[in-house]
Amino acid sequence: MEQTHLFDEKAIQGMDLLFHHYWILRSEQPEWYQLVRAREKVLRRYFNEKFGLRLIVHQHFIKLEKIPVEPEEWMGIQDFQEPMDYAIFCCALSFLEGQAVDEQFLLSELCQEIQADYQGDFPLDWTLYVHRKSLIRAVKILMEFQLIRTIDGEIGRFDQNEEQEVLYEATIYSRYFMRTYPDDFSTYHHWSELLNEDWKLNQEDERRKRVYRKLFFSPGLHRRDQQDPDFLYIRNYRNRLSEDIEKHSDYKLHVYKNTAFLSVAEPRQYQQVFPNTKASTDLILQLSKYIHGQPNRYKANENGEMLMTEGEFEQVIDDMRKLHGTGWAKYFRDMSSSGVRTELLRSMKDWMLVEVENETSLLRIKSLLGVMTGEYPADYQTGGTE
Known part of the structure; x- marks a missing residue:
């Protein structure tokens, strides 16, 4: 008989799955669902004692409510580009709360309800291309989280024609996506209160x-x-x-x-690890090697931070291009130093390797950057294997 009270390899795997997925749907990942279910007691105890987090086990899904200590830029929905995307998404969730499970509705109905509930500075206008693109991004995330399913039609065509119809169906998961709060949500005035x-x-x-x-x-x-x-x-x-x-x-x-x-040591496919396969992390490793290789030029403060203006950072990129530019991915080779700076800073923010002061645009390059460095092999230009 299997011992379910021990924190064994299955419990370790279950914990990792819960950390890296918003939720585990029984219909989509039955093996994962059963694995976590079998280790529910030890996992629930560990999450509560060490993290103060709640494990929700439902007959259709299992979800760990992951609440950060401090919200970071990279914690949002990566496909969203504007605050409007989030606002439309939340209005859509509100609409879905009023739908019965498996109830069907048209895109035009959803658009109408979102338009009525939207609280932005300017009203939504579906004749505007940017507003339609924002809705498309929100709807695609609704589908990605399986809060709705498409019965007929294609949302992608909405970007060219606001009259485009799609038939959707609400799923059982739509009413469980949002966290529940002890008080009415409207009583909170700032995210910090949550x-x-x-x-x-x-x-x-x-x-x-x-x-x-x-x-x-x-x-x-x-x-x-x-x-x-x-x-x-x-x-x-x-x-x-x-x-x-x-x-x-x-x-x-x-x-x-x-x-x-x-x-x-051995990352799983679903884990986000640094460095990854993106060319930007190659450049970040080179950046680390370059600035930490010149301790007299780039000095760290007591907290291990290197302070740099955006202009100085761009000069570093110019220096790196002269040294290693022929080995860069074509995407970065063809880009201006200003463009490379923007891309690298965005990626470094995501990995918490830099903080940018809003008022002065001063860069605080964090000591975490110095943990790993990288360089091309000596004969990279000739395609060697050294």
Whole structure:
């Protein structure tokens, strides 16, 4: 008889699946669903004790409500480009709440309801191309999360014709997508109140829960100053944390003077790891090698940050292009240094390798960048294998 009270390899796999997927749908991933279901007790206990997070087990799905300590830019829906996309998406969720499971509706009905509920500075106008494209992005995410299914038609044609019709059907999942809150949602006036509400329920061992969430949800954790309480916790309990994390996951804890992060030896396909296959991460590794190879020119402050203006950063890119540009992907070879700067900063923000001060545009390059460097082989220009 299988022992379900032990945190074994199946529990480790189940935890990892829950961390990397919004939810696990029984109809789509029956094996994953059964695996988590079989380890439900130990997983629920561990999530509650270490993270202060709620595991929801439903007959149709399993979901771990992942609430970050601090929201980051990269935590949003990656396909969304404008605040309007999120507003339209939320109006669509409101519409779906009024639909019965398997109830069918037309795109024109959805458009009408979204238009009526939309609270933006300017009203939605479906004759405007940018508004139609925003709706298309929102609808595609509704389909990606399986909140609606297409019965007839194609949403892609809506970008050229606002009269285009598509027939949809609401799914069982549409009413479970949003989190439930203890108070009426309209009583909250700022997003920070939603986070505060969560910590009211997690006052016991709050520091530990904050640290676990930061380590597992973010690329890295930065020391803000000498008295940073979260970082001090990691330094003081490093051995205990390391032992616990390695026992309950495939991750390994790394702690440096100004940064801490988790690594995995053999990444699974669904995991986001650095570096990835994108050409931008190749350039970021080269950037790390370049600036850390010149300690007299680029000095770090007490928190391990290198301060640089955008103009100085662009000069670094020019220098890197002279040294390694022939090896860059064509996309970056053909791009201006200004364009490369924009692309790299966007990617570095996603990996928490840089912070840009809004008022001064000053770059704070984080110490996490220095953990990994990269360079081309000596004979890369001749196609060698050294």
